[in-house]
Amino acid sequence: MRPELERIEKILAYLNNEMSLSDQRLFQLDMKSDNALKNEVDQVSTLVDAFKNNIIRKEIQYAQKKYFNFQVLKKIIIALAIAAAFGMTIFLLQKTNDRQETEKSTQAEVTYDIDNETSDPSFSEQNLEVQEFIIDNSKTNVIETKEGIVIAIAPNSFNSSQKEIELKIKEALKPADIIKAGLSTTYQDKLLETSGMFEIRAFDGQSELELVKEIIAEIPLLDEEFDYQLFDGRKDSLGNIVWENPKELEFFIETYDMNTLNFYPPEYEAGLIKLGKTNLSKAQKDSIYFNASCEAQSYYQEINALNESPENIDFYDSLGDFNFRARLIENTANIPVRTDYCDRCVQPSQVRSFWNSRFNNTILATKEFEERMKFLHQTEGGQEVLNCIISYFNDNIEQIDSILYKETAWRILSQVKTRKSGRVRPNVGLNSDLRAYYNEKRRIFENEIQENSKKMVKEYQAGMRNLASQMDKLNSLNSRDNVRLNQYETNKTLDKAYETLGMKRRQNSQKTNYNYFSRVTARIRTTGWKNIDRVVAESIATRESIDFTDKKTKKNFKLEMVPITIDCSEWDAQNSAVYLMPDDQESYLKLQIQNGKVNYKLNELLEYRMIFVGFKDNKYYYQEIENINGSFVRITPTERSWAEIQSKLNKNYKGPLMEENQILAQLKYLTEKYQFDNSQVNLDMQFQQKIRPYIFNCLNLVESP
Amino acid sequence: MGLLFRYFAINAKNQMKDEALIQLLNGPDRKKAFLRLYRYFPVIKKYVLQNSGSKADAEDLFQDSILALYQNSMKSEFKLTSSLETYLFSIAKNLWLNRLRLKAKSNIQNTLIINETENPSIQKETQLTLAERAIQLISEQCNRILEMFYFQKKSMEDIAHALSYSSVNAAKTAKYKCIEKAKTEYNQLLKTENQ
Numbered sequence: 098m099r100p101e102l103e104r105i106e107k108i109l110a111y112l113n114n115e116m117s118l119s120d121q122r123l124f125q126l127d128m129k130s131d132n133a134l135k136n137e138v139d140q141v142s143t144l145v146d147a148f149k150n151n152i153i154r155k156e157i158q159y160a161q162k163k164y165f166n167f168q169v170l171k172k173i174i175i176a177l178a179i180a181a182a183f184g185m186t187i188f189l190l191q192k193t194n195d196r197q198e199t200e201k202s203t204q205a206e207v208t209y210d211i212d213n214e215t216s217d218p219s220f221s222e223q224n225l226e227v228q229e230f231i232i233d234n235s236k237t238n239v240i241e242t243k244e245g246i247v248i249a250i251a252p253n254s255f256n257s258s259q260k261e262i263e264l265k266i267k268e269a270l271k272p273a274d275i276i277k278a279g280l281s282t283t284y285q286d287k288l289l290e291t292s293g294m295f296e297i298r299a300f301d302g303q304s305e306l307e308l309v310k311e312i313i314a315e316i317p318l319l320d321e322e323f324d325y326q327l328f329d330g331r332k333d334s335l336g337n338i339v340w341e342n343p344k345e346l347e348f349f350i351e352t353y354d355m356n357t358l359n360f361y362p363p364e365y366e367a368g369l370i371k372l373g374k375t376n377l378s379k380a381q382k383d384s385i386y387f388n389a390s391c392e393a394q395s396y397y398q399e400i401n402a403l404n405e406s407p408e409n410i411d412f413y414d415s416l417g418d419f420n421f422r423a424r425l426i427e428n429t430a431n432i433p434v435r436t437d438y439c440d441r442c443v444q445p446s447q448v449r450s451f452w453n454s455r456f457n458n459t460i461l462a463t464k465e466f467e468e469r470m471k472f473l474h475q476t477e478g479g480q481e482v483l484n485c486i487i488s489y490f491n492d493n494i495e496q497i498d499s500i501l502y503k504e505t506a507w508r509i510l511s512q513v514k515t516r517k518s519g520r521v522r523p524n525v526g527l528n529s530d531l532r533a534y535y536n537e538k539r540r541i542f543e544n545e546i547q548e549n550s551k552k553m554v555k556e557y558q559a560g561m562r563n564l565a566s567q568m569d570k571l572n573s574l575n576s577r578d579n580v581r582l583n584q585y586e587t588n589k590t591l592d593k594a595y596e597t598l599g600m601k602r603r604q605n606s607q608k609t610n611y612n613y614f615s616r617v618t619a620r621i622r623t624t625g626w627k628n629i630d631r632v633v634a635e636s637i638a639t640r641e642s643i644d645f646t647d648k649k650t651k652k653n654f655k656l657e658m659v660p661i662t663i664d665c666s667e668w669d670a671q672n673s674a675v676y677l678m679p680d681d682q683e684s685y686l687k688l689q690i691q692n693g694k695v696n697y698k699l700n701e702l703l704e705y706r707m708i709f710v711g712f713k714d715n716k717y718y719y720q721e722i723e724n725i726n727g728s729f730v731r732i733t734p735t736e737r738s739w740a741e742i743q744s745k746l747n748k749n750y751k752g753p754l755m756e757e758n759q760i761l762a763q764l765k766y767l768t769e770k771y772q773f774d775n776s777q778v779n780l781d782m783q784f785q786q787k788i789r790p791y792i793f794n795c796l797n798l799v800e801s802p
Numbered sequence: 803m804g805l806l807f808r809y810f811a812i813n814a815k816n817q818m819k820d821e822a823l824i825q826l827l828n829g830p831d832r833k834k835a836f837l838r839l840y841r842y843f844p845v846i847k848k849y850v851l852q853n854s855g856s857k858a859d860a861e862d863l864f865q866d867s868i869l870a871l872y873q874n875s876m877k878s879e880f881k882l883t884s885s886l887e888t889y890l891f892s893i894a895k896n897l898w899l900n901r902l903r904l905k906a907k908s909n910i911q912n913t914l915i916i917n918e919t920e921n922p923s924i925q926k927e928t929q930l931t932l933a934e935r936a937i938q939l940i941s942e943q944c945n946r947i948l949e950m951f952y953f954q955k956k957s958m959e960d961i962a963h964a965l966s967y968s969s970v971n972a973a974k975t976a977k978y979k980c981i982e983k984a985k986t987e988y989n990q991l992l993k994t995e996n997q
Contacts, residue, residue, distance in 0.1 A: 102978040109981065137985075144984045147933030148948050153832075153872055154934075157865045160836035164843065 108141045230264040244270045249313040255299045255306040268295040352462045360448050362474040368791030387449045389792045390546040439793030443479040446542035450535045465494050477795045556778045567766045574759040578684040585681050590633050597654045640698035658698035665732040666693030673711035680704040683752040685759045712767040820886040846894045867894040936988035944980035
């Protein structure tokens, strides 16, 4: 990329908040010192603002255009209505004159049908096509007109004794039809914005029937933006239609089969994919979702934190992490484990209680409710709101919205398409049996989740405890060997020192027990005379060479501590270990691996055997170097069976019982840890831990994947 | 209970009206909110016509007022303390008075205009106007990229895919080139303006 473009990339990253905090600070410093850069940032920022303004302005202009179009349509309707009225007046006047003239001339009686004669034929409802439907009055009928009005007629809606009746429907939904029919669009002298008009009449033979039951008509709307009402049309004495009795229109909401709706939290399915669970069936997704719980959340989080930052573990225990973790579990086992973290989010047990076919045909089985659930999942307190909704509403989305409005202070409603009103078709609703079913199931599912969760935690804790006890054993073997080695090295060095200095070694110093762990506090703070025993002890502890001259005899004792580096960078420090075995063959010294390397200083008086053991993919690796003295060793182990390793170790080991061999204990621990890490309970636990934020996300802990 | 809910719903509906419109304005369906806001246009038009403005002025002013309302409503500290109609009217009134003032000054003394252009907020507004003009000069493809990025909040991966770029990097480079092009146009306009 060209440098100019790279510069723009940087500026955009800064303006879009895509930089890390430290990069942001650096960039701000750059801006302070570089005026040209600052100007450029201002320019790009202004351009981005301008771009946003342009888009918004276009949208406003579009709204303006739409608004003016409506105004124009209104004017056309008024103009045509006036023209029609004018035309009609002239027509009537002419008729009257004609009639007077006819009366005068013929003196004959003429009957006059107002209904047929008062309208201007060029703007008359007679111009509208009559659509005829023959229906069975004893059954439910659903008919659809040419313009898409759907009319549902319940059995015996018309007062007829006959089975077959005839429906005659006229409709004027398009502006052109409305004008063609000369239909007025005023109510109490105010102009109506109309989405259309229709007329329904029913006949059995010649006589017109009355409607005795409510029928339901769904009318396609011109624009959902505006609030429409339904008016009854009554013809006045002049034959004009007068619109009256405005009523609010209802929107009936379609219900769907519950199995086709999706009530998972919005991030859940993407979360599964992100965690590698692709192509799961609905049953599998349900199983994971319905088993998720808030149980034990707090200490899982602490353990997780420990796993992610091993440095915390070192602080507590330099020998291994697992016993600390396990102790943590022991300690937290009695702490109440439910936390606010996810308690107030919608619980899977709640969703499971209504997401089934029993709730088909209720307001819950609608796309509208599905949409609202998405936001409930993201709302703190969603659990209580959902309970409230299921306990109190009937079949009307408006009631649900009023609960959401009250409980969520608009957060939800602002994001869903609100409707003035809307309900599922009558006679369904949510009856008390279903409510009782929901409450009962919720209780059962909650218990089930708690029981499952407790069982899982118990199993997990047992695994951890086993590993912890093994780690404790390993630690005690390690300390035992360290003390033994320390004694051996001290004695051997002291013997040599006394011999060189021509001194006789006191009996009690042979018995001195130099504790391995005391070495960290053995610091030389004074100059001057020192006891040789102490010099040796310090040297062994600090691994510093000795150059000691006895002031009286002037005899000198030198001891070289030879540095050695062992490179095991290709091995994970958690799953490998490097040991030194001195020539007494009774103990092992486990060396600390740091950054893939071991640095140690060998005592020149001792001969060492180096042993490396590693564990990878359930296989053992082993390497042994006899009489190690080089300054640099690279680990190149070979795969060995447990028996081979055991026999190799047995050959050279003269320490306590073979089963108390530290290396074998280490390998056994690594094997069991591997088995535990790959056990179903641990994998389930880890996965639950990871998926949980996607399920209980009412505090917005995860971003949408 | 049914009655109680109905009562509550009706009561809530009245309180909701303005607030709902603001929420709609801040949501993905803001276009619907813009259309609904036009119900206040006749009042503002009347005001402009009574205060030496034309119908075209009223239309421009109303657009700018809605834009200002939109920008204000996006700020976290925004709170509607009066009715929306009053609020929108006060925005329009202020904007109109500012325009009248500028117009009057330009008629009286040109030097005053020079002083005005030294005013940082006026300067910023002028710059923004020029920047808006510069943006209109960039290609349709650039507009699409930027709209998807800033308004539809699409990732660069999605944009690359939707606009058939060979890779995400190609889409990113295209985006930077668009900004570069806008910058060049903008600087050109600034230069012409200052001459």
